[in-house]
Amino acid sequence: MMRIAILCSGGDAPGMNACLRAVVRTASTMGVEVVGVRHGYQGLLDGDFYESGDGTGVMSARSVSHIIQHGGTILRTGRCDEFRTASGVRKAADTLVANNIDGLVVIGGDGSLRGAIELGKVWSGRIVGCPGTIDNDLAGTDYTIGFLTAVATAVEAIDKLRDTAESHERLFLVEVMGRGSGYLALFTALASGAEFACIPETPTHSAQMVSDISVLKKRGKASIIVVVAEGDDDGGIEVLRGELEAEGCPYPLRSVKLGHVQRGGSPTPADRILASEAGDLAARALIDGKSGVMAGRLAGQMQLTPFAEAIAGTKTVPLEQIQLLKRMSV
Amino acid sequence: MMRIAILCSGGDAPGMNACLRAVVRTASTMGVEVVGVRHGYQGLLDGDFYESGDGTGVMSARSVSHIIQHGGTILRTGRCDEFRTASGVRKAADTLVANNIDGLVVIGGDGSLRGAIELGKVWSGRIVGCPGTIDNDLAGTDYTIGFLTAVATAVEAIDKLRDTAESHERLFLVEVMGRGSGYLALFTALASGAEFACIPETPTHSAQMVSDISVLKKRGKASIIVVVAEGDDDGGIEVLRGELEAEGCPYPLRSVKLGHVQRGGSPTPADRILASEAGDLAARALIDGKSGVMAGRLAGQMQLTPFAEAIAGTKTVPLEQIQLLKRMSV
Amino acid sequence: MMRIAILCSGGDAPGMNACLRAVVRTASTMGVEVVGVRHGYQGLLDGDFYESGDGTGVMSARSVSHIIQHGGTILRTGRCDEFRTASGVRKAADTLVANNIDGLVVIGGDGSLRGAIELGKVWSGRIVGCPGTIDNDLAGTDYTIGFLTAVATAVEAIDKLRDTAESHERLFLVEVMGRGSGYLALFTALASGAEFACIPETPTHSAQMVSDISVLKKRGKASIIVVVAEGDDDGGIEVLRGELEAEGCPYPLRSVKLGHVQRGGSPTPADRILASEAGDLAARALIDGKSGVMAGRLAGQMQLTPFAEAIAGTKTVPLEQIQLLKRMSV
Amino acid sequence: MMRIAILCSGGDAPGMNACLRAVVRTASTMGVEVVGVRHGYQGLLDGDFYESGDGTGVMSARSVSHIIQHGGTILRTGRCDEFRTASGVRKAADTLVANNIDGLVVIGGDGSLRGAIELGKVWSGRIVGCPGTIDNDLAGTDYTIGFLTAVATAVEAIDKLRDTAESHERLFLVEVMGRGSGYLALFTALASGAEFACIPETPTHSAQMVSDISVLKKRGKASIIVVVAEGDDDGGIEVLRGELEAEGCPYPLRSVKLGHVQRGGSPTPADRILASEAGDLAARALIDGKSGVMAGRLAGQMQLTPFAEAIAGTKTVPLEQIQLLKRMSV
Incomplete structure (x- = not known):
């Protein structure tokens, strides 16, 4: 049976829970186990897993019930200095190998995707990202989850x-x-x-x-x-x-x-749907063999964007909206 | 000086006020007068105009202050049986001619756009629509205003x-x-x-x-x-x-x-922005000589769609979202 | 060590969770154990207790973390036909005796308090009520929790x-x-x-x-x-x-x-505070030896009212507010 | 016909509009005219009245339609340095006399009531206050409007x-x-x-x-x-x-x-009701000949409190709620 892990990283964003729920449920529908990692990359370093009661850290479909409407993330999140070092990344990879993890979903912003790129260099598993940040500064998606x-x-x-x-x-x-x-x-x-x-x-x-x-x-x-x-x-x-x-x-x-x-706060319907779509696509892509890509909705279509492109800093606020504001402020 | 009229028609939708504000302010920026018509097409039949204080029915930039956040419509709306007859449409056209109106913005759903098509057959002025309905049943826009x-x-x-x-x-x-x-x-x-x-x-x-x-x-x-x-x-x-x-x-x-x-209710930020964009585009398109089209946002881009296409009934709920719901409900 | 039980009964009301939290925390501060009973009186009949992990049904101060803002009740609620029979009430009393329960807090409306009166006739433990109902039809409190x-x-x-x-x-x-x-x-x-x-x-x-x-x-x-x-x-x-x-x-x-x-819905601040005050007073009164009374806030003061008085049906809407509505509707 | 004036003063509080509506409607029911004064006491100094269209500043029952749910105050508010001088107070009194005002309702906090006391020393008209402040620092009412x-x-x-x-x-x-x-x-x-x-x-x-x-x-x-x-x-x-x-x-x-x-923000139902009750009582008291008192709800009853008592600084936070917070924070 395939096993994937999931973590939230960086500043939290409303909708992370909805995204997590989607990954767990889609994977579960497809017969894949999902291990929850707590506190972002730090949890990978520490082997800090979801408290599943049986010690496996596996999240069932029921474990994500009624979290779609809640802000924050039940897996907790955080920034991790040690993970910015080569030895930290190596340690994270070791944890994944030791726990027989085949793939990883990372929900976070650009720092989190940068971390995923580094991890991908030393770990043979697959990694797919979901854009979880209120900053809307990632390319490859019209809006980031939480924005x-x-x-x-x-x-x-x-x-x-x-x-x-x-x-x-x-x-x-x-x-x-x-x-x-x-x-x-x-x-x-x-x-x-x-x-x-x-x-x-x-x-x-x-x-x-x-x-x-x-x-x-x-x-x-x-x-x-x-x-x-x-x-x-x-x-x-x-x-x-x-x-x-x-x-x-x-x-x-x-x-x-x-x-x-x-x-914080309960995610808006648009964020709950986007988060569900992104989590669902991330799980399916990962199981389908994809890696190094982020799930997003661009120009109305769900799609996958390579990490490097997503974080390239090419996304800019639309000029026509700046002009619109001027016309509205008369 | 160019003069355009504006009305809301059919069932009301949150964001109609934001749309109205955008039409008035963009037109005002471009030196065009906007006459408010009350109670939808019925107001055209009755010559029932916005109470501007000076009897002209002209809406100033100030007259639409602080309505962006309010549901309903300050112009009122309604359905109009008489406008479904040829003589009713003719009467509406006469009112527009008598008041030196060069163009008309209609905010409403498919019935309202059908009415606009009929009016366009007997009136030489230009007509542009904005998709104001909670039903999201118009093509040419990802979402209708209020949805x-x-x-x-x-x-x-x-x-x-x-x-x-x-x-x-x-x-x-x-x-x-x-x-x-x-x-x-x-x-x-x-x-x-x-x-x-x-x-x-x-x-x-x-x-x-x-x-x-x-x-x-x-x-x-x-x-x-x-x-x-x-x-x-x-x-x-x-x-x-x-x-x-x-x-x-x-x-x-x-x-x-x-x-x-x-x-009812205060429109969400997404609806306020969409309504502002649609109203702004409608005003600019009308002033620019366009007619018979509806302003909308499709696949992330603002665009104009011919009335007949917008109401053709070709918009269907996405299959992938029906499937997503099934995967989420395990 | 003293042990008390707690249950929610009848139609749920926003604030029941806040009330539950207050009972558990105040009792815990006073060195008293609180056993959670699920599904109202039915849970007493079935021995259906809170899943504490250790089989005791005891709720820790942590078990009620971050529920103050949530509607519904984590203990579930319900109406129970069997409890309306003499044998049902006897069975409930037996469960309480078998589990060494010294006192019971009942959160609910008038039906729930009637049940408490019946239970009090066959069980020697103490019972204190909290007014949890959106109907505001209990005397002894200006407002009921949830109203x-x-x-x-x-x-x-x-x-x-x-x-x-x-x-x-x-x-x-x-x-x-x-x-x-x-x-x-x-x-x-x-x-x-x-x-x-x-x-x-x-x-x-x-x-x-x-x-x-x-x-x-x-x-x-x-x-x-x-x-x-x-x-x-x-x-x-x-x-x-x-x-x-x-x-x-x-x-x-x-x-x-x-x-x-x-x-449903997140309780308002006023309901969260009232529920906390009522739960706190109920716990302290119970531990202090009181029984057969309901905690409420009347004319600005927290107080205890005998069950019979609380459900006597003497509470009526104030005439001056009926008159006020008329003056406001001109 | 009796004429009273009304103003909002000091920092604004949600519910001021609801209070204003109540004063206008109750007075109108009793056949008394209400003149709206803009910008607090400054408006009295400047003769800055509500724009009624006919120059009288009189507010009709319709002029306060659908403001019960809005924060802020349609009369505007403000602090006024000149009114703190004897000549400023005198000027305000002159405006009231010149406009044949028999009574004044002041909605505001303790500074506003202090102003009312000063004004009462030089003006023969009657003055009644309503406690409009988010600070809840006035005696004579459990809660102030907006709190x-x-x-x-x-x-x-x-x-x-x-x-x-x-x-x-x-x-x-x-x-x-x-x-x-x-x-x-x-x-x-x-x-x-x-x-x-x-x-x-x-x-x-x-x-x-x-x-x-x-x-x-x-x-x-x-x-x-x-x-x-x-x-x-x-x-x-x-x-x-x-x-x-x-x-x-x-x-x-x-x-x-x-x-x-x-x-800011839409007042809660409790504030809308309190504001309506206070405004209604203030209007009735004023018309009934009362002066120098503030309307409030104390221990569940609407009542009038002399200005000096209301601002005496005797209201303190309840000790039992400080203790309750400690018991809840374990």
Whole structure:
């Protein structure tokens, strides 16, 4: 009987549980055993497996019941420094060999896929990835698992902030996550009706912003929302706030960093479905002999993308959406 | 100065307001006036325009402030019997001519687009559509505006039902909308972790279902959720409930019709963005001279589809998602 | 070491898990063991205990981790016909004696407390109750556990219905639960801004309603929401709908039965706190030697009420809130 | 015809709109006109009234339609420095006299009620207050309007944080609002299942906390949530984080400041009802000749409390809930 292992790695993302459920159930349908590895790659180093009761670490179809709607991951996750060393990778491979694992599914972001590439160099088993990160910075998939939920969380927060911004006629700067990518900020801005998105992909000019804001003030806008990506080129939300104040911003300013709230919560239906599709495809591809590829949905079709391509950093926010935001903010 | 009109027609869908906002703001950016028509085609017959204060019915950029997050439509909507007659269509055209309208944006479902086709036969102005319906039964767009919000509403309800289903170890039949389409039922089932989806596109065999349900019972499933499309071939939720009971379903049964709740509520971020993109594209296309087309997002790209194609009834639920649901329900 | 048992009985209510958690943790702090009984009184008859791994059924402080936010009950619940017979009650008492149980906490509604009274006649152990029901029909507590969450669920649904009601200028009849009590309907109506609440405590006159509705129509109300208690004297939502139509209601009508959705979902903060307080007080009272009483919060103070008083049916909806609804619906 | 004015003042709180709606509708039922004042006391100084279309500033029953469910306030709010001077107060009184206002309803917190006291010294009209603040720091009411919604917002955020805290096995410090009061922090902690609440009313000892946290770690807790009131005696969330790290906290730490999100959002049903009751009572009391009192719900009964008593600072968090949190955090 074929045995595959599964782990979640890096920052957690809503939908990881749904993805895990799909891998376990599809594999189980196909007569393949799935061993759960806890705490990401660290668990491979430590032989830290899912508590199955019988010591095997094997996850049954029932073990993933009613987790589709929960954020986080029942396998836990983490970053692992030792796995960044050659001896760490070797140790992980040894654990896989010792446990008769034929294949591995890795759910995580670009660091996790980089780890998978290294592991693939010293282990003969097959590895397939699922894009689990709220940052949406992987190519090969329109959206990463967790991204749309993070957008929903940020939008829900801004819907609330708009209430108080209007009541007090203020400008709010709202920092969202996304590391080096502006996707989360741009989508959040579009969906929340924010007036500006400051993202790493485009230069942020505070003087120009204050000039634009002053026009909006004259047009009767009672409040302004500026979504700021954590990776914005201007130096961050407090730097920008200082600049806007110095340039004579015509609204009183307040700032909010949404923080880790964006990482949790029940995944949206779109994320649950994407996670299920990706997990299902990953399991089938692995069992079918594929390796070194990530499952994703691109232009409406489920497909597999080589790891190197997925992490190449070629995914950029669409220019037409940046322009759309401008047309919407009049 | 160019003048266009806009109306919402048919059953309302979350995101209609976001779409309306986009049309008004993009047109306003391009120096085009937008006249709001209330109550759908009926408003065209009655000359029932947006209350702009100055009697012109023109909607300013400010008039659509802070509606992106609200369900329903500030223009109201409705079905109009008189518009189904030749004289009704002629009357609508007369109103448009009398008010110097050069183009019309129609936000609605297939009935609304059929109406637009008829109107286009007797009126020389241009017409562009936006797919506003929770049924997701229009071709030319992956999702219609409102569909993903209706899925989210149904999934949220089923998340709650799962709690009580588990506590009592029951089977719940849950009827969702969708008219002749199984999309809403299938996506709701996939995202909620429901065990079955009964949809018009596939035959519903109650005896086979009871047999499958009995297998799941033996495997230790404490509860079962069956999502039933309102247009299912088997005759509806109460018919199916009777059949399942008659066939000896091993769980106590309960049934819930979610009803019109699915039509309302704050649109999800995905719907707000899709609605904004569609409204923006519709306005630009109309101003650019296009007519007889519907704006949508297909395979990740915004595009225009001729009305006849959009309503041709060629859109079907994806087979691979029907199969995915089976693999997930073990 | 003292040992107490705990069970949930009757229809489930959001907050039962939070209450269970409080009993287990407070007892554990006081050095008392808590045995979990599954499936309500049926579990007492069958000796069906919590799966603790060691066969004892004892619930540790860790066994109730992260359940405070979940609807339903991890112990399952149910109604039990056999327990309504003298031999059934005797059998339950035998199980308690055989397992060296000194006291029992029952979380449930009035049927569950009636059962507790019967059990108390043949078993020498102590019994304390917690008011777990969405119906708010127990005296001795301002609100029962789950009531405010059910209100929140119903209000959230009506907020969505209002969107579509306004868009189409319709009247919606919305049936909520509550068995013989109008509390759930009245609170839902007040909080959702509904125009009418039809409740068992006051006569429902459809002709008068249509007359009042016509006045509201003349005053420019675009939509009307009527909340109907399932126990209303008029015969139910479809009967009322027929009457309103026959009397010439000036709005098109639609009806929605919210159904079991009201029983599930994450408890609101108020319910989580009330459930924690009630569970904590129940555990302390039981350990302190109290019996035959229910823990509740009345007029802002936690207190114990004898079972007979709690189920006496003396709790009625406040007249001033019925009057408030009228003043708000102009 | 009697005329009263209404304003919202200070930081906005969810439910202010529901309160406003109640005042307008109850007064209208009693044949009293209500003039809306914008931007709090500043609006009194500036004669800045509700845009009623006819220049009178009078709010009709229809003008408050469908605002019960919205956060913020349609009248806007604000703090007003000029009103803190004797000449400012005099100017406000002059505006009231010039507009034939007989009474004033003030919705706000303790600063707003202090302002009302000053105004009452120089103006002969009657003034009644409604407790609109998320801080719950007014006596004479169990909860202030907005408090329970702020708790709900904070709890929802912590439910999400718990997902990621568990996945990474971290400790999260979460700062909530509340100014000098620990109510918001304590209720949030109780309802979210947080392990600690650091509040101004009790001394925060970081060394003792680390010792307690270490015990919990040994008992197998995967994650810890510490809710920190913004007014905590220890100096704030970053100070505490530094201390916990310095003392050798056994979990990796992260911190989140929820910020202004807590001020917005749709009010919970409990807040909508409380706001309606308070607004209704305020209007009736004012019309009935009362003055210098605040409407609230205390120990389950609606009642009026003199301003001086309401702001006396005598309201303290209940000791038994502090103890309850300890018993729940084992």
